[in-house]
Amino acid sequence: MEIKFLKAGSGDCILIHNEGKNILIDGGNDSTFLIDEYYNVIAREEKINLLIVTHHDDDHIKGILDLFKHIEAKNESPEIETIIFNSPKKINNLLKEEISANLLSYKQAHDLENVLLKNREINWITTLDSSINELFKDTFGEMSLKIFSPSKEVLLTYASNKGAYLNSDYRCDWNTSIKELAKYIDDKSQDTSPSNKTSIVVYLTIKNKKILLTADVTPERLDKIVDSIREDKDKADFDLIKLPHHGSYRSLNSKTLEKINCRNYVVSTNSSKHYLPNKRAFIKIVQSLKLAEPIEFLFNYEEAIHKLKMTDKEMTEYKIKLKPNTDRWGYGITI
Structure with missing residues (x-):
């Protein structure tokens, strides 16, 4: 297993690779190396099997938005299998409604919601989904992961x-x-x-x-x-x-x-x-x-x-x- 703590500005961006599978956790607020590493994954004919956005703060979510914008600008489809993202609308079952969001973190959360609604091939779940840890059992070879959800x-x-x-x-x-x-x-x-x-x-x-x-x-x-x-x-x-x-x-x-x-x-x-x-x-x-x-x-x-x-x-x-x-x-x- 290889873990890369990428340079991502003032935030977190962690890429985990094991037995041909990849987990990406957050994107920081500088996406330079995240975009490079994403295309290194594609060059290996692999994909991001699991993307986790831990929470909505700018220094964790902005790089993810930058990555999607970069992929869209190249007219490509995102090579991302599943995302765990506790979005405000999805948590409240309001994905079809418009909610005012003036705070930076909230605006970016809504921007990512819109991206995921456009890319419905990505399996979008939240940590409130039942048996979330069972979903990834035996998925990443000998590596196991446990996700601790907020209440x-x-x-x-x-x-x-x-x-x-x-x-x-x-x-x-x-x-x-x-x-x-x-x-x-x-x-x-x-x-x-x-x-x-x-x-x-x-x-x-x-x-x-x-x-x-x-x-x-x-x-x-x-x-x-x-x-x-x-x-x-x-x-x-x-x-x-x-x-x-x-x-x-x-x-x-x-x-x-x-x-x-x-x-x-x-x-x-x-x-x-x-x-x-x-x-x-x-x-x-x-x-x-x-x-x-x-x-x-x-x-x-x-x-x-x-x-x-x-x-x-x-x-x-x-x-x-x-x-x-x-x-x-x-x-x-x-x-």
Whole structure:
């Protein structure tokens, strides 16, 4: 299995390839490498077997819209088999009605709805569809995936156009030393934004490797998901976790981190928005896990590492390793 965390602006775009099958998760807000990789899939005479749009925020959905526009401009049919997309209209059974949508995230959600209504050969489902995880059993060879859906109540609230969007912690902590920041690590400020509550979380397992792809999930939901995975064990073991909300301090809870055993975390952002990743996120992880070995943070953009301004002395003292992208298109992992 190969996982590519593509450079996609300030957002997420993840391409998973295994045994001739492909899963695409989100499209970021820069589609340059997404479009390249899509045509690499086509050149292998394959298709995107599953496209997951985790939620409607611009830095997850815009690249998907760009991809469809590019395909349409070339008078091609999209080589996409199934999409999981919790669209406002589909959730509310209102696909034939017009709904006013002034917010950016909502406008883009409606744009994607219209694209899918034009391309009815794509199997369009939501996470509210019954037995969604059974649909993909044995589909991707020895790789299995489990999809954690937002609750119906959360989706219906969001689909009714209620609440604020793109909620984040705008305080920049890049210029402050780890020693100073470490004094103030707590869980007082936690992300509760309606859009991030709707994030789809994907759990992959292959060859005894366990990977958690968290989108922008909120701390409360992540805690429940971790409890579900660890069952009766003290900790949930993971080989790789994509940090929620591009390394936001407010997306992590110390209580949840203490239930996790994982040394490798992916940071997906070019750091152009909202001062993400927060340096405090790395400190919270290190302090909560208390591992003897260094914790590795894998970046799809090297420039995001430079903005953090961590010194070699700090990284040694706090057992932090920051690893830059492995290729021009981002960070790749082969299992």
